[in-house]
Amino acid sequence: MERADIDLRNATYQRFVELGRAPTAAEVGATIGVGEDGVRAGWRRLHDAHALVLDDAGDIRMANPFAARPTDFRVEAGRRTWYANCAWDAFGIGAALHADSRFETHCPDCQDRIEISVHDGRPDDASPVFHVLVPAARWWSDIGFT
Amino acid sequence: MLLFRSEAHVDRWLAGREPGATIPITKLAELAAAWWQDRLSPDWQPRSREQSQAILDRLGLTGDFWRLG
Numbered sequence: 001m002e003r004a005d006i007d008l009r010n011a012t013y014q015r016f017v018e019l020g021r022a023p024t025a026a027e028v029g030a031t032i033g034v035g036e037d038g039v040r041a042g043w044r045r046l047h048d049a050h051a052l053v054l055d056d057a058g059d060i061r062m063a064n065p066f067a068a069r070p071t072d073f074r075v076e077a078g079r080r081t082w083y084a085n086c087a088w089d090a091f092g093i094g095a096a097l098h099a100d101s102r103f104e105t106h107c108p109d110c111q112d113r114i115e116i117s118v119h120d121g122r123p124d125d126a127s128p129v130f131h132v133l134v135p136a137a138r139w140w141s142d143i144g145f146t
Numbered sequence: 147m148l149l150f151r152s153e154a155h156v157d158r159w160l161a162g163r164e165p166g167a168t169i170p171i172t173k174l175a176e177l178a179a180a181w182w183q184d185r186l187s188p189d190w191q192p193r194s195r196e197q198s199q200a201i202l203d204r205l206g207l208t209g210d211f212w213r214l215g
Contacts, residue, residue: 001192013186051192065182086147091178096185108148109155116149116171121179123171128149130174131156133166136202137215 001049007032008042009051013063017097020080022060022068050140065092077101087130094118167211177205 011032015023025039034042040058047054053062060068065084067073073084075093077100084090087105094101102117107128117124149171150156156168169177180201184190195214202212 006190006192010188010190017186049192065178065185087149088147088174088178088181090149091175092182092185095179095182098183105149107151107155109150109159112151114149114151118175121175123175126170126172128151128171129153129156129168130147130149130171131159131166131168132147132211135166135211135213137213140215 001051005042005045005049005051008034008039009046012043012046012052012060013066016060016063016066016082020082022063022066024059065089065096072105073103074105075101075103090116091118091123095121167207169207173205173207177201177207180205 008028012023012028015028015031019027025036025043028034029036029039043052043054043058043060046052052060053064055061055068062068062085065088067083067085067089069083071083071085073086073090075082075084075090077094077097082093084093084103090103090105091101093103100117100119102115104113104115106113114128115125116128150159153168156165181198199214202208202214
């Protein structure tokens with residue numbers, strides 16, 4: 001991966017953290033002094049390298065663990081909030097920020113709310129379990145479903 | 147990649163479908179820390195499949211289900 005693409009990727013993530021939502025190509029471009037077309041071309045290369053995920057319009061859909069679209073995994077850390085793509089990513093946001101975090105979701109079976117606080121990387125409730133339906137070999141075949 | 151109240155809730159939700167893998171939330175927390183901790187580092191570098199597989203292996207997530215494609 002070219003240095004310029006890593007810089008673009010890092011700027012995209014940084015803006016995602018700062019904004020609490022996915023940045024636009026113009027917002028990232030303004031940060032690193034690259035035109036919108038250049039940002040979009042770089043994002044496409046990063047998408048192909050599985051470094052982020054674009055939607056059909058070429059906008060950010062996922063910068064894992066951060067989700068651009070609302071999900072059932074709302075994460076709070078340092079009085080800011082983001083959406084995560086899944087339970088793994090819900091823990092991942094705190095891990096990436098190196099901060100204590102809290103998130104809520106719902107049990108897909110009974111719809112009960114599950115609230116987890118994470119301190120020093122450890123959840124305060126050890127009773128829930130994590131289920132992965134798709135084998136690892138197919139995670140990227142349909143990353144949205146995974 | 148969902149969180150359930152318990153294994154009984156997973157079984158009920160599957161309703162006879164082929165199960166995937168179920169791990170304790172504490173193991174998930176360990177996995178997330180190892181997987182995502184460098185995500186916002188200015189020194190971030192793309193990880194190879196072998197490096198990602200090594201994280202899973204180190205946490206005991208082994209076998210065909212956890213073999214990355």
